[in-house]
Amino acid sequence: MFKTRMTQMFGIRHPIMLAGMNWITEPKLVAAVCNAGGLGLLAIARCTPQETRESIRQIRQMTDKPFGINQILIGPGAKENIAVAIEEKVPVINYSLGKPWFVNDVHAYGGKVVGTIAIAKHAAKAVQMGCDALVITGHEAAAHGAAATSMVLIPIVASMVKVPLIAAGGFYDGRGLAAALALGADGISMGSRFMVVKESMVHDNFKILCIEATEQDTLYGNVFDGMDGRVLKTKEAQAMLKRGFPVVDAFRGALLIKRLMNLSFAKFLGVSIEMLRAEEGHPLMVLARQAVGNMKHLKALTEGDVEGGILFAGQCCGGITDNPTTKELIDRVISEAETALANMNSFKA
Ligand SMILES: Cc1cc2nc3c(=O)[nH]c(=O)nc-3n(C[C@H](O)[C@H](O)[C@H](O)COP(=O)(O)O)c2cc1C
Missing domain, CATH: 3.20.20.70 (Aldolase class I)
Structure with a gap:
């Protein structure tokens, strides 16, 4: 104790x-x-x-x-x-x-x-x-x-x-x-x-991926949801790191989040402006990037799509057995x- x-x-x-x-x-x-x-x-x-x-x-x-x-x-x-x-x-x-x-x-x-x-x-x-x-x-x-x-x-x-x-x-x-x-x-x-x-609730495919991962099998960067962060090394995560930021996808994603969260355009703009003023000065595009990251994340968690999904995960996956x-x-x-x-x-x- x-x-x-x-x-x-x-x-x-x-x-x-x-x-x-x-x-x-x-x-x-x-x-x-x-x-x-x-x-x-x-x-x-x-x-x-x-x-x-x-x-x-x-x-x-x-x-x-x-x-x-x-x-x-x-x-x-x-x-x-x-x-x-x-x-x-x-x-x-x-x-x-x-x-x-x-x-x-x-x-x-x-x-x-x-x-x-x-x-x-x-x-x-x-x-x-x-x-x-x-x-x-x-x-x-x-x-x-x-x-x-x-x-x-x-x-x-x-x-x-x-x-x-x-x-x-x-x-x-x-x-x-x-x-x-x-x-x-x-x-x-x-x-x-x-x-x-x-x-x-994490899909078994990703649980297995975490168990099989070594401590080397994560990637760190700001392309996953717009902020520096770590994900499991999947095919999609590697591709995202390589190709950088997908502008069109991001705007589509941002609009999806707006709809899912029932935000009016005024509210949506308000939130974006608030984010500009946030302590770390997060740029406006973070919301859009988050939307893309969230969609791929959800795909991983619910569908177990180890090809097209991304999953936030830490280096300690190397010790999870x-x-x-x-x-x-x-x-x-x-x-x-x-x-x-x-x-x-x-x-x-
Ligand atoms: C799939 C996933 C989703 C996360 N979502 C959030 C979140 O919504 N809010 C938050 O503050 N941190 C979030 N985190 C970070 C965790 O709260 C925590 O800081 C992190 O997992 C600790 O590191 P560890 O994975 O090495 O234990 C998330 C982490 C993972 C793995």
């Missing part, structure tokens, strides 16, 4: 978080993680406000444990989705990519706000804005890590801020949990590892971490 500031703050048994993953961290997986003692996050960036509310209520039917939501703040629908999560008094609100305007509203009902950062100087800013804890994403991670690896980023941030830290990027077993605690974190967040569990239940995985990570810590200083010449 590990008692850390993370387990204490969120009222959970184990210092393990299910990273928010659009389309993947749905109610069933979230509840499975919570019931196994971790903290499950429902990713709501793809949801309409009504879907967000329904999913939150579904989770509450499947578990009485604390859980959270994850929302990318720069996309369409972020304001409406966060408002629903606040109305529903979700215990943990985790955001990425943007500035939180809702900290006081979450604190008012006793909830916690968890910011996600990939650059050390953003950690101090997030704490100033009122975040209760931070997810620190290293370069190894699936999707949007920046240049620094977890090994470098965690101790730097641990020396800068006093709030609980959750290490993300490259963690898939108990040795990683022990290492994260040693580096100054209070627990870990796992994305890629939780894609390959029984309760995950099985498809356990969520509970088996969490119990195993905890017992491996206990063993790793016990063995650390046990060598006798």
Whole structure:
């Protein structure tokens, strides 16, 4: 058993978080993680406000444990989705990519706000804005890590801020949990590892691809959804890297997203302008690029199209070798971490 500031703050048994993953961290997986003692996050960036509310209520039917939501703040629908999560008094609100305007509203009902950062100087800013804890994403991670690896980023941030830290990027077993605690974190967040569990909706073809991948089998670049990010090395991902940005596809994709999310043209333009003003200065075309990336991502997840699909995935796929239940995985990570810590200083010449 590990008692850390993370387990204490969120009222959970184990210092393990299910990273928010659009389309993947749905109610069933979230509840499975919570019931196994971790903290499950429902990713709501793809949801309409009504879907967000329904999913939150579904989770509450499947578990009485604390859980959270994850929302990318720069996309369409972020304001409406966060408002629903606040109305529903979700215990943990985790955001990425943007500035939180809702900290006081979450604190008012006793909830916690968890910011996600990939650059050390953003950690101090997030704490100033009122975040209760931070997810620190290293370069190894699936999707949007920046240049620094977890090994470098965690101790730097641990020396800068006093709030609980959750290490993300490259963690898939108990040795990683022990290492994260040693580096100054209070627990870990796992994305890629939780894609390959029984309760995950990821198509078997991609689960097998993750299991077969080595640590060399991911690609990092900004062509996949417009921001620097990491995906599994598929045929389509390699082709995207080679040919650069597909302008026509991107506009088609952006219009599709507009339709799916029921946005008026005025709203669509408003969101785009907001994105121009976002902290990292994301260009207007990011939305269009995201649309293309999302379509290929969805194709991978639901159809198992290993030729035409792309899947965000981290370097730690090289260490993933099985498809356990969520509970088996969490119990195993905890017992491996206990063993790793016990063995650390046990060598006798
Ligand atoms: C398929 C997939 C989808 C993701 N979607 C999101 C998302 O919607 N919001 C977000 O903040 N991070 C997202 N991420 C990043 C994860 O939250 C997490 O930071 C990352 O997976 C950690 O690295 P790891 O894969 O090495 O564990 C996604 C990751 C994957 C693999």
